[in-house]
Amino acid sequence: MSETTAPKPFDWSSPKATATRKRRYAADRRLRLYGLISILTAIGLLGVLIASLVATGHTAFVQTKIAVEFTADPENVPPDDPASGNFRAVVSNAVQQLFPEIDDPRELRTASGILSNGAANIVRDYVTAHPEVIGQSFTLNVPASDPYDQLNKGVIDRSLPEERRRVSNEEIALFETLEDRGLVSTPFNWGLFFNADSRFPELAGLAGAIVGSFYLLLVTFLISFPVGIAAAIYLEEFAPKNRWTDLVEVNINNLAAVPSIVFGLLGLAVFIQVFGLPRSAPLVGGLVLSLMTLPTMIIVTRASLKSIPPSIREAALGIGASKHEVILHHVLPLAIPGILTGTIIGLAQALGETAPLLLIGMNAFLTSPPGGIMEPATALPTQIFIWADSPERGFVSRTSAAILVLLGFLIFMNALAIYLRQRFERRW
Template sequence: MSGAAPTVPEPFDWSSPQAAARRRRRYAADRRLRIYGLVSVLVAVGLLGILIASLVVGGYSAFVQTHIAVEFTADPENVPAGDPTSGNYRAVITNAVQQLFPELESRSELRTAGDILSKGTANMVRNHVVANPELVGRSFTLEVPASDPFDQLNKGVIDRNLPEDRRRVSDFEIGLFESLEARGLVSTLFNWALFVNSDSRFPELAGLAGALVGSFYALLVCFLVSFPVGIAAAIYLEEFAPKNRWTDLVEVNINNLAAVPSIVFGLLGLAVFIQLFGLPRSAPLVGGLVLSLMTLPTMIIVTRAALKSIPPSVREAALGIGASRHEVILHHVLPLALPGILTGTIIGLAQALGETAPLLLIGMNAFLTTPPGGVMDPATALPTQIFIWADSPERGFVSRTSAAILVLLGFLIVMNAIAIHLRQRFERRW
């Protein structure tokens, strides 16, 4: 049966105006895509720059502190030579204020002048005399922090030109402070107290030492729990577990747990570790256990991805020379996957360092004036300390909140930089 011959399409003329128009459209689409990507990157960098700039502008003043050089006299009538800890240091402070302002006579004026010094001056003088008992009966000079209103005044946060009823310090107090400045007794020094002191109700004395120690203990517990458990679980699921519906269910649950809000893990820790097991509230042990529950899914996923990246030829070569299954894993696969595992571990710990909600639920937001001595002592952490300071009404805590955020960001940047360094140094290309 004969039929019509098939029609052969004419070849497309790539030099025609239609082809040129199509090329121009494709090139224009490529340029738009590149522009969209560049604009997105610039917007992200700009927003990050605005965030960092706002934190620096708001928190840089907390890294310096106004100090006043005051001469104290440890009079034996107020400070017994045999027991300097029981001395009347308030009288020592009052006598020092009278020496600073001999023109003041009334008790109310002296009390107002004494408010220029920090409320912790008496403790600082007592600690200095106790550490140096030979000072009893002698005079010595200490640079003590100024109280928060005068620290803000010296830093320019409080405008001296405002009307008196619109600022925290009166004209009389400003006059007293300016007389100290004229005598060269006021200095602005680096605020080491921000790092060596624990929390305080007075902004000029508040520091992050307790929060730093508490975060260290919590991360230590988190690492000791999540690192071995996460690696062991990932090795079993990736290398030994049979592929059936039960392992599929476990994998789905692990992936889902990685997306669960952190506050849910805080509720779990509150119900299990504190109410069921009776562990103490506010302890870094509980905080570390809660953070380990939160980081375990991420660590398992990262470890499995690192194990999958090892070529099958490594396993086959090891099995071919007589290695057993566990020798292949422990001696060949795991060492080659370790850079990726360490990178995921550090990133997981960095995520745990910045978590606030689960730590608030287990009580790691207590007001503590001393660092914890162990994992069972009450403690706070960097994120919860930031939360506490942000909720404080004193104006001095505003800058310290931004400074604490900068410190936290610094730790996160360092941990991520370590993760990048480990990956670049030990990563194998196949």
Template sequence: MTDITSEDSRKALCNPTTEAVRNSLSRRNRKQVLLQSFGIAAILFAMGMLFILLGSIISSGYHAFTQTHIQLEVYVDPEEIPADGLPRGGFNDVLAAAMAVHFPGIDLADRVAKRELTSILSNGAQFILRDKVVSDPSLIGQTISLSVPASDPYDQLNKGLVERDTPEQFRRIDDAAIARFDRLKELGMVSAPLNTALITNADSRFPELAGLKGALVGSFWALLVCFLISFPLGIGAAIYLEEFAPKNRYSDLIEININNLAAVPSVVFGLLALAVFIGWFGLPRSAPFVGGLTLALMTMPTIIIATRAALKAVPPSIREAALGVGASKHQVVFGHVLPLAMPGILTGTIIGLAQALGETAPLLLIGMNAFITSAATSPFDSATALPTQIFIWADSPERGFVSRTSAAILVLLMFLVTMNAVAIFLRSKFERKW
């Protein structure tokens, strides 16, 4: 009997909890669902923003991967371009004549009409012709067929970026100009081939001629200098701190210092470079060498931190085994630990270099945003870099530079994706589980 009463009393005792839980459960679960939906919303927001970012840049940038060209039959008139006058000559007039063939109503003596006509062609067209004739003077007196880039407004028109139904006064080209261009189109003289000039040309004031060669070369030199400095220095410092340094105040100080350096704003490194490298040491402005030096100082903490992590990941048993057979500490570290840690170190280095490749602010301060129309031949020449070129173009008012900027960003992102892919590949291929 006692069992039954205690059973009852126990049930009575426990009911409140079960009851309370049952009553509140749906409310509590709703709260949890709310929390989860906030989380999902946050993730969707972040991913949506990335999607919009990439989408807008791709949709504006892909236009720049083609370039409108005009196909011309040019009679290289010996009267305008005498062989003994090279490299001077009336190249522009020759091009105008080649255009005028197709527009019988236009009188080339009328300077305004002539300018309107040649404005379809890029300002660089005459130099393309000049270079061709200079390299082969026998062309004088012949008719050659020449494909030259169209100027930016017509390039935009051809790509459909100029709305033909906007009122004329809001357009950069008037109805007559559109009619002339359409005539060329009807004649089959307009084409839109792949824009190789985007990679093979250096910068230019004219969007249709501007390319990334100078920036690519500048970034290459800067990154090379950055790698050559930061890689050995970073590894050396990391090995010392991880394997050799006594644990005392000085190594603590170095450690704190490195962690802080990794978080110093990049623009401050620019100020350092400007004051010390350029101001005090008198190194040249705008040089990729100085840029690489600055980037190296910024990349070093990243490499040190990655290297230390990779060294730490090598299990002590390897060290003990090598020490046990009588190897010195140096032999253990350089002969066994370092090779095993190398994949991790390389991964960290590539990621650090990828960051350096996208770094802009310090390069602006040392003048790597100069307007330079030829690619650097050494790291001491003036140059731009990819990110600073993006900055310059983003600042330019011409419409054509909007899509060039996006295209340059796509090129930059392509390099970054490649570098990160290599890093991920290295990590997955050589990663060891101890």
């Protein structure tokens, strides 16, 4: 009988084993280094984006204003119908009082250009709301026109040669006269949030776009949330497992990856041309965005339902609950945190969509916020698109500011989703 030789134990201290360990440890360090470099690169690029937006858009959050004393002379403002008054004459008289030394009509027009072109409307609205000031003098802080606003903010360099500036030396001298008299201020620009769109950059705001986005998300939520949950419950809990349900599941997954512009074409062809719904209405935009978010809603809801342990269903069935009672009273309440998280993320994605809204006409110039889901409206992404395409230099900073506002809403919605998940999620 031959003797079997026991295998020699591997010598972990041998040079070969030592070299192998060094290679493996080096590969592990390289992998961690690659991951760290990727994270730092992503954070750096995001930081560059945010820094560039802040550097360009921070000036839009303040507004240059001129304290002007107006006189609502009854000759220009009839007491019985203040809205029909000649408020351009009121503004012209106020500018004449600011610069009493000017007697040349051309110079007076130049001085009037310091105030916004909407100054007459601002005075009209104030007098209409306060008719008791007719025949009296009152002081209003009127926005400066865009060139002087940029001059005050340092966007226009006063030291440049006159031919390279938007404002002449004469105009700068007039503005510096107001500065020396303490009539120029730079308060926070609440008009950016409470004014509607305007042709004049110093008066343009996001109120119409914010209200339009609210109506859009409201319609999207009211459609996609119940329909998405109902479809997911049926597919996950009731539908038989056959080739037809497999085909539906594949199509739902494919629809989640379809470009958003395709949904915009669908909305234009079906909702507007076939059903005759009004163009540019938040109802149409909400229908289009709900179709776009439905696949995501269904996928997220099904994943939440799958995460509930089978023991929950078995325990409920064991005490005599019916199928629908198991789902409505036990499974669905436990899956709600995950469903809400997916819903908020889907709505945040819908809030940032631009292409489908452009196709259904939600990029019109509107000077007042919409009063309902059937009135023409814009949204934050389309308002950014409109301002970015505007030739006036003052809209450059407002475009960046609008992007920051949109990012703020998106960050808030994603933070809310994370909070809800952490607050209500059950771990099994």
